[in-house]
Structures are given as structure tokens and as C-alpha cells.
Amino acid sequence: MISATSPRFERSATKLLREYGEFSPPVDVESLARSxxxxxxxxxLDNDVSGLMLIEDGVVKVAINEAHHRHRQRFTLAHEIGHMLLHAEGDRVFVDRRFFRNAWASSGELREEIEANAFAAALLxxxxLVREHLDAERGITDIDVFRLATQFAVSEQAMTLRLVKLNVIEPD
Ligand SMILES: [Zn+2]
Known part of the structure; x- marks a missing residue:
């Protein structure tokens, strides 16, 4: 398993949000992308495709699956921002599927997907901000995870993974 705990993504995502004055939840990822x-x-798009990004002559076009839940759409867009900032040198096409870890993925592609996900989590x-919205006095319950996920407009699954990574809760 490749580690996605690089402080690099945390720093670059936080810097980006502060630059755009977006440092409160829920992060307006769409206006950030447009900025x-x-x-x-x-x-x-096909149901298993979360999003596509086409970069050509410096023009960046992103298509998000219109049928997916808003929380997933936001994560997908944050993921594409990660690809654009971390992986796009020159023209390129990114196709993001629900399960990227398929037999075709080379280790390089896998690394990029993990990095884009880590960046997206740090951005959203x-x-x-997560720590600011935690009530650290008492333990974190499922209801707290739900409340945080709602505040940050992410899925409960994404918030759970994030809280595990931040050592706030134990993995299942
Ligand atoms: Zn991707």
C-alpha cells in the first residue's frame, strides 16, 4: 500500500484555500476550480466514470458525472484539481473511474490516483478546519461523523477515512 500521508498535499491544499479565501466549510470547490x-x-457519463479531464494547449476542461451524488461530485472535482496541479505537464486526458485499482493500472497511474485522492481529501x-469543528472533549460518535460530513459536504465514508488519517478515530 502506498502511503498518502504526505504533508506536501496538506500544505498545498491549505495554501490554495487560503489564497482563494475559501477557508471555511463547505469548501466551494466549484468556484475554486473556476478560479x-x-x-x-x-x-x-458511464455510471462507473466519476469524471473526465482534458488538458489541451493549457485549456482545462472537466466533465463530472451529472448522475452522481453531490458529495461524490465535489470529491471528483477536488480530485481533478489535484491531478491538474500535481500531474499535468502538457496535454493530457484523465479518466476517473470509481475503482481505479484495476488490473490495467500501472503503478505510476496508481500512485497518481492515490495522490489525487489525498489532495482532494486535504482540500475538502x-x-x-476539521479539528476546529471537532468537540475533542468527548469521544467521536457516528453522529459526529455524520454532522461533520454534512458540514463539509462530503460523504460519511470520505469523512471517516479522513478522521482515521488524522488519528481522530480508529480504523474499523
Ligand atoms: Zn484520478
């Missing part, structure tokens, strides 16, 4: 020059549209759930 970065991405054109974002919601399209009819910055550590400082």
Missing part, C-alpha cells in the same frame, strides 16, 4: 481556470460541466477537509 483556477478550469471549465467545469456536468455531463451524462483541511486538518485545521
Amino acid at each position: 483556477l481556470g478550469m471549465s467545469v460541466s456536468f455531463e451524462e 477537509m483541511p486538518e485545521a
